[in-house]
Structure formats: C-alpha cells, structure tokens
Amino acid sequence: MQSTEHILLPEGSLEKQTTTLNLGPTHPATHGVFQNILEMDGERIMKATSTVGYIHRAFEKLAERRPLYQITPLTDRMNYCSSPINNMGWHLTCEKLLGVQTPKRVDYLRIIIMELARISDHLICNSIVGVDSGAFSGFLYLMQYRELIYEIYEEVCGSRLTTNIGRIGGFERNFTNTAFEKLEKFLKEYPVQLKEFENLFLRNRIFMGRVIGCGPISAERALNYGFTGPNLRAAGVDYDVRVHTPYSSYQDFDFTVPVGKTGDCYDRFLVRNEEMWQSLSIINQAYKKVQEFKGAEADVFHADVPAYYLPEKKDVYTKMEALIYHFKIVMGETEIPAGELYSSVEGANGELGFYLISDGGRTPYRLHFRRPCFIYYQAYPEITKGSMLSDAIITMSSLNLIAGELDA
Amino acid sequence: MSRPVQFNNKVKMVEAPEGFMGDGFMATSLEKVVGLARKNSIWPLPFATSCCGIEFMATAASHYDIARFGAERMSFSPRQCDLLMVMGTISKKMGPILKQVYLQMAEPRWVLSVGACACSGGIFDTYSVLQGIDQIIPVDVYVPGCPPRPEAILDGFMKIQELVGNESLRRRTGEKYKDMLAGYGIQ
C-alpha cells in the first residue's frame, strides 16, 4: 500500500485509517490463483488492487513453437472447466485459415460437445456460488452430472478434463453407441437434477438475500470494460457470438439468449441457469438431427482433407499418398497458408478469440488468445467498491474467474 | 423422488496393529498406534492452482469421495493441516508463496505433488514456469498425469497414508531430516 495514496474514508466511519487485507493467491481450492489487495473501512471495501500472473504459463510463446494441431492441448488448459469449447474454437480458426469445410454431421456433433461443455462450466460456476454462500450440497448433487459428462468425453476422445477433443476437420473417431447411450441418460436425468437445484436456490430467501444487489454493473460500463458472455448478458446486452457470427451450423438451431437487467450476482446466476436449459434444448435438437443421418452418411465424422487430417492406418500401410500425407502431418511439415485472421467462439465465459498470423511456415508466426476472463476481471475493483467483504467473495465467484484463462 | 432407505452395514474397519491383547487392554508400540491414528485422519490443504484442481474437486465430490480416507476437513489454513496437496502449475511468481505456505505448516507435514506440472513442469517448459515443485520444497509422493484421474489421486493419497503409518516418531528431529531441509534452504 503506497503511502502516497490517499483513500478518503466515508462520513461517519469509525476508523482512523483503512485496513489493508490481502485476499491472497492461496484461496480455498475452487477459484484459482489471483490476488486482491483490499483497502477496507471496517467491513466495507474502499479500494481493490488486483494482481494476476501467478499461473502465467506463456501460452503465446509456446504456440510459436508448435505446429497447428499441437496447439490444441494448449487451448485445453486455458478455460479448463469447459475445454472442448476452446478446442473447437481453435479447430474452427484453423479450418478458416486452411479453407476446410466440415460436413453437417460433424458440425452437429461438435455442437453437442460444445453445449455439454457449456453446461458443465455453468454447473460448476453456479454450484460454487452456492458453496461460497455456504450451501455445499448443491455442488455435490451437480458434480455427479459433471462426472457423466466426463464419461461422454471419455467415449469420444479418451480424456476427462483436458480433452484435446476433435481434429482439424472433424473428430478422431466416430461417436460409439455407448456415447449416445450415455448422452441419452444425461438428457433424461440432468433436467430432473437441475430442477432440484433450482428448487434449492432460485427462490430461497437466504440465497436471494445474499446475492441480490451484490456487485452490479451497468450495461454501458460493461461494454466499455469489454465484457462478453453471461456477465454481459446479465447486464442487459444480448451479444452472443453464436447468434451474431454463427459458426459450426448454429444457425440451424432454435434457441433463445437469456438477458438480465441489473448485472448483479443474482442476474448472473439466473442467466447461467437459463443458459443451461437452452443448452439442453440445443443438445436435444442436435441429437435428433444426428440421428436423421442414415447409412453411409452416419459414418461421416471428419472432412475429407488428407493434407490436414491423418489418414486411416490401413491406408497408410498400403497406399503411397496416404503414407506421404501421414509423414508430412506427423513430422509437422504441412505448410499452412500465409495470412492473418481473427476468429471467435462463444466460450462459457464470453467471446474466446484467436488472432492467428501465419507466415507460411509450419508454426504460427504469432498467436494471440483473446481471453474473456482476463478482460472482465479488470472491472472487479469497480464492481466491488463500497461492498462488504463477503459480497466481494460472492461477486468473485459469480463472475466465473478461471485462473488458467486469466493468465495464459 | 424417494427411494427405499438403505443402511450401510458394509463398513470396513481398520485393522488393529500387532500387539499383545489382554483382558481389557492391548499393548502395542506407540509408533504403530500414532501411525494408525494419523494415517486415517489426514487433513489436506488443497493448494489447487489449475486444471488438476478441478480433478481434485471431482475427487472430493461424491463420486470419488476423498473423505472416505479421512480427508473430511479441507483445511485452508496451513497451521492446521497435515498434507499439502499441490495441484497444478506453479509459476515462478507463485514459488515464494508456495514456499511460505510450506514453512507455515507445523510438523509432521507431508507434501503430495499432483499432476505433471507440479512434478516437473509438465508440458510448460517455459521461462515462467517452475520446473517441478521439488526445486523449492521437499516432496513425499508424486502423482503423474495431466490431469491424473481421481483414482490416481486417491492412489497417491493412499501411498501417503502408507508413509504416514510407517513413519518413525523420531524422524523429524533427526540429523538426516534437518540436512534434507537445509538442502532446500529451510531451517
């Protein structure tokens, strides 16, 4: 705390000077590492200074070293609560750069995976808001369904959390029947559990008393701060990348975008809750559409781009072209066209953008991730000014700050 | 939404240590009893920084339930915990903070390093990431994986339980332990 700064205590304050409290990088497990140095007048926060960078892993410099498909594991680890969305966003960027057109079935399967990831992220965020206000059971009930989502990911890509799901042009393998069975189980059981969670929280007087009016932000300030995603929609602006710039055939689906009014924690909770219901509806529609593909079309799980998508092993052992393509892709010798592009997807936290400059070599010349968490965390000092410490904690968790995305 | 009530009568009891049983008493060595008590009530400090932290949340949730092993109370204060579970990437900016948390812990203390990043830096061989927490603090058990499955974390936890149960009561005051800590710059 610099002694040159003067923080005026408000009228009627009992204190002679502000107390400095370090809400340090070591938080209770859930939120991740970022620090806030708070200047407090008793229980009220007068000023907050945020420090980030405690998990800076130099993704952008790492990406300059790796060929395109090796960057997918890096994108996983940004917003690790919903890593398939990051993966798909990166694949969409690569496909735009390389001019690859994915077939419809691939698009619909991608939408199923992305909406599952969105549900799993909102599920964690809402239940952690509950945990932070003292209600632990909601978290336990919803985590069971996150386990079921993990099982679906495992059927498709083999991994639970940092999925590295999909390839440039499609998926690595077709969805098995087990995957679809688990998806049906999820679609049947999750709405029941979500309804129960709603019954516990939505009109619960204690919960409402904690979160209503807590950490509000107006739409103009939110836009000026660069908010996107549920936080912006809770403030009243209906900006959703899936609607504005539809990618991966989102225009074929019918869904609404929930919008709040005051931008406080309750609105954010409600927006995320309603987005989970909308995601369930999208998954239902996508699943029906996928089931309509019959015969040979039902086996399509990737685009026909042998230059970027690994050919099948049996072809590699028997055909010459497949062997050459396989060699070039694995050794990283496929050349990517030169150019620069910016492409974005609607991540669980907002607009996740990828600015890719390629100079024609095997690795990108510059790759920048536009991370929504980093951008809206700047507003935290303004949002919590004048609020009490416990409200500041709830605001922090309702903003859904994920440390991996903050620092990248 | 009600199911028939089920009572849990398959409770598994911990085996008593070897000793001499008599009429209303049992004689055994103090180390065994202390080890038994300590290993079944380890209170961890989840130092979760990144993705492995989410797998830890899955381990602590009802599906994999680390509370079965005695880790019911997650202490977030270093003064009151036994096991420091470091989960996730530790960057160079975070290193001094990790060391300070370790120093604040009271003996006996154990460290479990979960995930590839905490063990050795993981895929992040960069200028800003500490290549393994054993550069700054002594580690007892390493759990590899990126992220490790909850079963793997539980396996690591069980290995810590083994270490805790078999530890000699005089280990922490001995010369060898002090020399090891001095190697990390800890008095």
Added chain:
Amino acid sequence: MALTNEIIKTRLVEKFGDQLTDWVEPYGMLTFTAPKDQNLKVLQFLYDDTELRFQFLTDLQAVHYPTRKGEELAVVYHLHNLVDNVRIRFKVFADITKPDVFSATALYQTANWMERETYDFFGVNFLGHPNLIRILNVDEMDYFPMRKEFPLEDQTRVDKDDEMFGR
C-alpha cells in the same frame, strides 16, 4: 443499407486521407495501417461517428517483426460494431528503440490491462496509461519475453537436456 467494408473505407479515407495505408481484407475483415500518432484520433472517429459506431474494443495486442527495420513493433486493434455486426482491424507500427504509442484507456477501459499485457510482453510504452507495470510476468523481469530474440525455455534449468528434448 448494410455497413460494408467499402463504406467504412470511404468514410475513413474521407476523414484521414492517405495517412491510412495498406488496405487489405484477409478473410473478410477490413485491415489498415495508421500512423503511430493518429491512433487515438482513428479510434475516436470510429467511436463517435453515427454510421460507423465501432464502440467495442475486442482485442489489443502487439506483433514483433524483426525484419521491418524502423517499424518492428506493430500494435493491432480489433474493433467490433455490435449493432451492425461488423469487425475491423487496424495496426500502428512503432520503432523498437522508441516504442511510444498513445494509450486508449481514456476511451476504452478495457484497454487498461490489454496494454499492460502488451507492455509486459513486447515493451511497448503506452503514453498516458494510468498504471503501466508488468502484469503477467514476475516484476523483477528485465526483458520483454515475447520478442523474437528471446528463447522460450528458461536457460538456467539444469534438469532438462536440450538435446534430448529436441530443441
């Protein structure tokens, strides 16, 4: 009438003339270069103009081109018109020996941390920024790591052998 790239270009050329150069449209997004000292004027014009209305700063970051002597650091702004759904990109170039660029924080609060990140990685000095200190890296770091001349790995590490790790 929908806002097309031609209309945007005409309006900008009307106002700024030939100070704006390098008009390209990679993958459909209009991109141009502005001189370093005009960046705030361009941003303000794009914000205030009733037809253009680019009032959302999506992204701000830099690129290092060591081969362009005299203009090594490029600061790139991505703007978005939320009402008409149009995106635009513009760049300003700065010399690496004196990388001073005017800060956009007065207009867009979101530029605050984005500029700190750009300073941290590339060393671009934003004039008028309220708090231009390092944000993601360690405070004691004395170089700008994203510049092309610096390596990715920590050169002082002893446990990883560069030969085995295929550098």
